[in-house]
Amino acid sequence: MKVFYDLHIHSCLSPCGDDDMTPNNIVNMAKLKGLDIIALTDHNSCKNCPALVQVAQKAGLDVVPGMELCTSEECHVICLFPTLQAAMEFDAFIESTLPFIMNSTEAFGTQIIMDKDDNITGHFPILLATASSVSIDEVAQRVRSFGGTCFPAHIDRPSFSVISSLGAVPDAGFTAFEISPQGNADELALKYPVIKDKSIIYNSDAHTLSDIREQGPWIELNSPNPGILIKKLDNNKKLYNIF
Ligand SMILES: [Zn+2]
Numbered sequence: 001m002k003v004f005y006d007l008h009i010h011s012c013l014s015p016c017g018d019d020d021m022t023p024n025n026i027v028n029m030a031k032l033k034g035l036d037i038i039a040l041t042d043h044n045s046c047k048n049c050p051a052l053v054q055v056a057q058k059a060g061l062d063v064v065p066g067m068e069l070c071t072s073e074e075c076h077v078i079c080l081f082p083t084l085q086a087a088m089e090f091d092a093f094i095e096s097t098l099p100f101i102m103n104s105t106e107a108f109g110t111q112i113i114m115d116k117d118d119n120i121t122g123h124f125p126i127l128l129a130t131a132s133s134v135s136i137d138e139v140a141q142r143v144r145s146f147g148g149t150c151f152p153a154h155i156d157r158p159s160f161s162v163i164s165s166l167g168a169v170p171d172a173g174f175t176a177f178e179i180s181p182q183g184n185a186d187e188l189a190l191k192y193p194v195i196k197d198k199s200i201i202y203n204s205d206a207h208t209l210s211d212i213r214e215q216g217p218w219i220e221l222n223s224p225n226p227g228i229l230i231k232k233l234d235n236n237k238k239l240y241n242i243f
């Protein structure tokens with residue numbers, strides 16, 4: 001079946017995410033937009049995934065628990081996991097790799113953790129908008145050791161991308177790459193041949209509700225299930241996305 005996806009969405013846990021990006025608002029907006037599967041990918045944290053998964057289950061929407069990891073080179077990488085347990089184990093590992101810098105809500109924004117009813121259960125105190133100590137060369141192997149898969153985020157953007165931070169697109173075991181919605185995969189593949197036969201993913205990187213994708217890019221899957229999606233992304237075959 002044609003599965004409409006948006007695999008890069010931030011919640012109110014990301015300091016740059018809008019406070020309206022609550023678990024219930026995200027799920028309701030994704031359903032309104034006709035998406036079949038979404039991923040929650042806050043900066044360096046999965047701590048709103050438990051609430052989002054619960055809300056989505058009740059609403060009949062499939063959710064991939066995930067994270068937008070910032071590598072030691074300041075490259076953003078989307079990490080996706082088949083289960084909440086795997087995501088939370090990865091979350092604990094990444095938390096141990098972050099520099100111990102307290103968040104300043106005035107300077108960076110709030111980092112709100114919520115329950116399934118959008119009640120605030122805490123504010124994560126350590127700044128999430130920092131680089132972890134995980135390198136771009138080790139991230140794919142690390143994520144796979146937790147049963148997940150990962151792909152470099154918005155590779156054509158002028159900041160926090162592999163191209164902006166490294167000046168290149170590394171192979172490093174990646175089977176997929178995310179390009180901005182307005183990006184041109186064919187042009188990028190000419191310049192960076194490593195992406196040529198890889199899966200190209202188009203996500204919203206939504207920080208506000210209105211930015212969550214409309215139906216557009218899709219993946220052919222037997223069902224919109226996190227485990228099946230991760231296997232498909234990881235099989236190193238080109239996916240066809242049609243707008
Ligand atoms: Zn990013």
Ligand SMILES: [Zn+2]
Nearest residue numbers: 008010068205
């Ligand atoms: Zn992002």
